[in-house]
Amino acid sequence: MRITILGGGGFLGRRLARxxxxxxxxxxxxxERRIEALTLFDLAAPAPVEAPFPVRTLGGDVAxxxxxxxxxxxxxxxxxxxAAVVSAAAEADYDLGLHVxxxxxxxxxxxxxALPAPPRVVxxxxxxxxxxxxxxxxxxxxRQLPTNSxxxxxxxxxxxxxxxxRRGLLDAVSIRLPTVIVRPGRPNKAASSFVSAILREPxxxxxxECPVGEAFALWVCSPRAAxxxxxxxxxxxxxxxxxxxxxxxPGRSATVAKLLxxxxxxAGPEARALVRHVPDPAVAAIxxxxxxxxxxxxxxxxxxxxxxxxxxxxxxxxxxxxxxxxAERGL
Amino acid sequence: MRITILGGGGFLGRRLARxxxxxxxxxxxxxERRIEALTLFDLAAPAPVEAPFPVRTLGGDVAxxxxxxxxxxxxxxxxxxxAAVVSAAAEADYDLGLHVxxxxxxxxxxxxxALPAPPRVVxxxxxxxxxxxxxxxxxxxxRQLPTNSxxxxxxxxxxxxxxxxRRGLLDAVSIRLPTVIVRPGRPNKAASSFVSAILREPxxxxxxECPVGEAFALWVCSPRAAxxxxxxxxxxxxxxxxxxxxxxxPGRSATVAKLLxxxxxxAGPEARALVRHVPDPAVAAIxxxxxxxxxxxxxxxxxxxxxxxxxxxxxxxxxxxxxxxxAERGL
Ligand SMILES: NC(=O)c1ccc[n+]([C@@H]2O[C@H](COP(=O)([O-])OP(=O)(O)OC[C@H]3O[C@@H](n4cnc5c(N)ncnc54)[C@H](O)[C@@H]3O)[C@@H](O)[C@H]2O)c1
Ligand SMILES: NC(=O)c1ccc[n+]([C@@H]2O[C@H](COP(=O)([O-])OP(=O)(O)OC[C@H]3O[C@@H](n4cnc5c(N)ncnc54)[C@H](O)[C@@H]3O)[C@@H](O)[C@H]2O)c1
Numbered sequence: 001m002r003i004t005i006l007g008g009g010g011f012l013g014r015r016l017a018r019x020x021x022x023x024x025x026x027x028x029x030x031x032e033r034r035i036e037a038l039t040l041f042d043l044a045a046p047a048p049v050e051a052p053f054p055v056r057t058l059g060g061d062v063a064x065x066x067x068x069x070x071x072x073x074x075x076x077x078x079x080x081x082x083a084a085v086v087s088a089a090a091e092a093d094y095d096l097g098l099h100v101x102x103x104x105x106x107x108x109x110x111x112x113x114a115l116p117a118p119p120r121v122v123x124x125x126x127x128x129x130x131x132x133x134x135x136x137x138x139x140x141x142x143r144q145l146p147t148n149s150x151x152x153x154x155x156x157x158x159x160x161x162x163x164x165x166r167r168g169l170l171d172a173v174s175i176r177l178p179t180v181i182v183r184p185g186r187p188n189k190a191a192s193s194f195v196s197a198i199l200r201e202p203x204x205x206x207x208x209e210c211p212v213g214e215a216f217a218l219w220v221c222s223p224r225a226a227x228x229x230x231x232x233x234x235x236x237x238x239x240x241x242x243x244x245x246x247x248x249x250p251g252r253s254a255t256v257a258k259l260l261x262x263x264x265x266x267a268g269p270e271a272r273a274l275v276r277h278v279p280d281p282a283v284a285a286i287x288x289x290x291x292x293x294x295x296x297x298x299x300x301x302x303x304x305x306x307x308x309x310x311x312x313x314x315x316x317x318x319x320x321x322x323x324x325x326x327a328e329r330g331l
Numbered sequence: 332m333r334i335t336i337l338g339g340g341g342f343l344g345r346r347l348a349r350x351x352x353x354x355x356x357x358x359x360x361x362x363e364r365r366i367e368a369l370t371l372f373d374l375a376a377p378a379p380v381e382a383p384f385p386v387r388t389l390g391g392d393v394a395x396x397x398x399x400x401x402x403x404x405x406x407x408x409x410x411x412x413x414a415a416v417v418s419a420a421a422e423a424d425y426d427l428g429l430h431v432x433x434x435x436x437x438x439x440x441x442x443x444x445a446l447p448a449p450p451r452v453v454x455x456x457x458x459x460x461x462x463x464x465x466x467x468x469x470x471x472x473x474r475q476l477p478t479n480s481x482x483x484x485x486x487x488x489x490x491x492x493x494x495x496x497r498r499g500l501l502d503a504v505s506i507r508l509p510t511v512i513v514r515p516g517r518p519n520k521a522a523s524s525f526v527s528a529i530l531r532e533p534x535x536x537x538x539x540e541c542p543v544g545e546a547f548a549l550w551v552c553s554p555r556a557a558x559x560x561x562x563x564x565x566x567x568x569x570x571x572x573x574x575x576x577x578x579x580x581p582g583r584s585a586t587v588a589k590l591l592x593x594x595x596x597x598a599g600p601e602a603r604a605l606v607r608h609v610p611d612p613a614v615a616a617i618x619x620x621x622x623x624x625x626x627x628x629x630x631x632x633x634x635x636x637x638x639x640x641x642x643x644x645x646x647x648x649x650x651x652x653x654x655x656x657x658a659e660r661g662l
Contacts, residue, residue: 094498098437106429131574143474145493145575152494156487162476163483167425243462244476 001026001033002075003234006062006108007082008040009047011183012124012226016080019227021051026078028235041071042083062104068111078120078234079170081108087128087286089189090150101153105160112170121161122233123174125246127219127290128191129155130176134217136291140248140298147289148191162245173233173241178219178251180226181259182317184325191286195220198256199263199314202274203322204331211280214257217292221251222313228305240302250300252307253293262310266318332357332364333406334565337393337439338413339371340378342514343455343557347411350558352382357409359566372402373414393435399442409451409565410501412439418459418617420520421481432484436491443501452492453564454505456577458550458621459522460486461507465548467622471579471629478620479522493576504564504572509550509582511557512590513648515656522617526551529587530594530645533605534653535662542611545588548623552582553644559636571633581631583638584624593641597649 003020007013017040025032038055040046045059060067062083072079083104090097105123112119128151129144130136146152154176161172182203183196194211195218201208229249241247264272300306308316325331334351338344348371356363369386371377376390391398393414403410414435421428436454443450459482460475461467477483485507492503513534514527525542526549532539560580572578595603631637639647 102437106433141474143472144490146490147497147574149494149498152490156490159475159477159483159487159490163480166478167480243478 001035001077002037002073003035003078003080004039004041004072004076005080005082006041006071007084008057009042009044010082011185012180012223012230013040013042013080013082014046014049015223016082016227016230017046017049017055019231021049021055024052026231026235029237039071039073041067063099063107065107065110068107069114072108072111072115072119074115076115076119078122079108079112080230080234081105081121081123084124085150086188086190087126087148087150088191088193090153091148091191091286092189094149097149097153101150102156105157109160109164109169113164118168118170120234120238121170121172122230123157123161123172125154125158125174125176126151127176127178129158130291131289132291133289134292137293137295138248138291139295142291148286158246162243165245166243171238172245173236173238174246175229175233176246176248177226178221178249180223181220181313182321184317184321185328191283192218194283195259198275199259200317200325202263202271203267203314203318204326204329205274207274207276209278209280210256210275211278211283212256212287213277214260215255217253217255218287219251219291219293220254221249221307222316224316225249225251225305225307232304236303247299247302247304248294248296249304250296250306251294252310254310258310262314265311266314332366332408333368333404334366334409334411335370335372335403335407336411336413337372337402338415339388340373340375341413342516343511343554343561344371344373344411344413345377345380346554347413347558347561348377348380348386350562352380352386355383357562357566360568370402370404372398394430394438396438396441399438400445403439403442403446403450405446407446407450409453410439410443411561411565412436412452412454415455416481417519417521418457418479418481419522419524421484422479422522422617423520425480428480428484432481433487436488440491440495440500444495449499449501451565451569452501452503453561454488454492454503456485456489456505456507457482458507458509458582460489461622462620463622464620465623468624468626469579469622470626473622479617489577493574496576497574502569503576504567504569505577506560506564507577507579508557509552509580511554512551512644513652514554515648515652516659522614523549525614526590529606530590531648531656533594533602534598534645534649535657535660536605538605538607540609540611541587541606542609542614543587543618544608545591546586548584548586549618550582550622550624551585552580552638553647555647556580556582556636556638563635567634578630578633578635579625579627580635581627581637582625583641585641589641593645596642597645
């Protein structure tokens with residue numbers, strides 16, 4: 001089995017690569033299959049990972065056909081397409097968002113189409129492709145009426161991959177990811193960056209600002225769950241999906257209050273006291289449109305794993321990422 | 332008021348141009364406004380129309396930024412974006428469909444964005460962007476899960492225009508047109524070409540083949556209704572639409588039997604007897620996925636006009652288009 005991760009240098013791309021390296025195999029509907037080769041592709045060539053199979057690292061633009069042809073060579077079985085310009089960045093730079101999120105996904109289709117056999121493509125779409133806001137609990141057939149350019153570009157990417165699947169050019173599963181917490185490192189350009197920050201920064205002993213109130217609810221998941229979903233999507237029998245290649249995975253609806261409670265459970269009331277409420281209308285305007293919950297019935301039936309409880313999510317960050325984040329930030 | 336019609340040489344583009352020429356004004360929410368200039372743009376420069384205002388005709392590719400900049404000059408108030416590769420053609424040539432229907436619409440966004448003030452854009456999306464088939468009667472908030480590349484490209488175009496509207500780059504209304512009948516001239520590359528052919532060919536005294544059974548239902552409208560909707564969309568107060576710029580207009584659900592009844596009403600049983608049932612699984616596979624009906628509640632509330640009865644639609648073709656079609660085809 002030959003695998004490519006586009007966006008392989010990012011937060012989730014690196015976790016996925018480490019997990020593939022640790023497993024050495026991919027569980028598919030037809031049984032376990034040995035991984036023979038992994039390509040990590042990102043704007044700059046990602047750092048290699050230790051693995052029991054050869055790992056290639058390549059730098060390039062996902063919207064560049066020649067770069068993609070190198071990243072997705074003949075014989076590729078699975079492409080994880082995670083390369084993206086995230087929400088606030090795509091809102092700030094319209095052309096950049098279109099280039100990477102729309103033309104990039106089109107280039108992925110063309111690269112896959114050039115292969116002798118259609119590969120599985122796992123695409124990371126987003127909760128940001130929906131509207132509905134705080135009151136919403138969206139059913140599986142909810143339409144996507146995005147309220148931001150990132151979400152619109154993700155919904156277009158889904159349509160492209162859905163149609164390319166129907167045409168037999170590739171075999172796509174689009175996972176509309178919740179906001180993934182706790183993101184290590186520094187705050188990033190996602191409008192939802194604060195959701196990780198109000199947990200991560202206090203765990204580092206630093207203050208954090210929360211732009212929305214305690215009652216504000218968000219649809220979240222852990223990086224562990226996200227990677228489980230990627231692997232499940234890569235190996236599942238896609239005949240079960242029928243024509244509809246979009247999946248709303250079983251994340252968790254959590255209020256800011258619940259997140260801060262989990263923080264206090266793990267790190268004590270002092271950690272929680274480091275979070276101040278500082279309303280930010282610009283951020284609230286974006287995330288306030290995203291639906292706070294989904295039924296996720298179909299994904300559960302299709303075998304997408306449940307999310308662990310919030311305190312475990314916070315604990316996993318402490319165990320796996322806190323030291324590295326501290327080092328990275330010179331703390 | 333300065334107006335551009337992209338696809339101005341096509342079936343609906345020419346009717347719209349003639350109607351604008353006849354009216355000389357556009358009715359808007361703020362009152363009647365005089366038309367000062369009209370640009371007709373198509374692959375080849377369309378034939379001019381007689382009008383009380385200057386008419387420019389331009390040839391070019393809608394996906395070419397320079398051609399579009401010429402077609403949509405500063406001061407343009409309304410762009411009708413009708414340029415498209417239709418259903419069976421986009422299915423047969425994937426790259427051509429993407430080029431015209433996706434990249435073309437992106438070029439329209441970029442051209443509008445370059446104007447000093449955001450123009451109204453009326454976009455012709457399609458019933459083909461939905462699924463559901465014969466049993467469906469789709470509500471206004473039905474999601475678009477296209478079953479053909481043309482429909483997928485139209486749905487992507489809607490997402491682009493929806494987001495560009497939200498960003499203030501233009502002010503779009505996307506009309507998901509039913510199958511427009513009776514189309515004059517020759518059969519074309521739309522999968523729904525037969526719906527017009529089973530009326531037009533017998534009216535010309537020619538035999539016609541119907542690829543689906545008599546009970547097969549279709550969502551149809553007349554060219555007169557389509558042009559009314561275009562004009563309404565061009566002049567309406569779009570604040571009434573809110574964020575959702577897609578409209579399912581009040582077409583009519585008609586079975587093949589009802590269409591043939593209207594034919595017999597207008598041209599007698601001999602005309603009807605010219606239609607033979609010759610099943611075509613390839614055509615049935617495409618149109619069989621399109622929803623047979625919509626509630627169209629929202630469009631009615633927004634003032635989109637009702638459809639005339641079927642026999643009137645057939646009679647209008649006889650009165651307005653039969654002679655020209657006869658001449659065009661040398662009959
Ligand atoms: N993390 C979340 O909360 C979340 C939520 C919903 C969806 N997603 C989606 O999941 C995917 C992974 O998210 P992440 O958190 O790891 O994001 P990330 O920003 O850490 O990773 C994305 C990677 O894409 C790369 N990239 C950007 N432009 C590129 C280009 N032109 N060519 C090649 N690579 C390019 C970036 O360098 C980055 O390494 C993304 O598609 C994202 O939109 C993430
Ligand atoms: N007629 C219908 O039944 C129907 C139904 C649903 C939607 N629509 C949509 O309504 C619009 C008008 O339909 P129509 O029946 O008049 O179609 P048409 O094919 O008669 O007109 C479309 C025009 O677009 C032009 N065109 C194609 N590629 C182009 C390019 N690269 N650059 C510039 N122009 C290009 C064609 O030359 C043609 O004149 C289209 O967008 C169509 O998809 C039509």
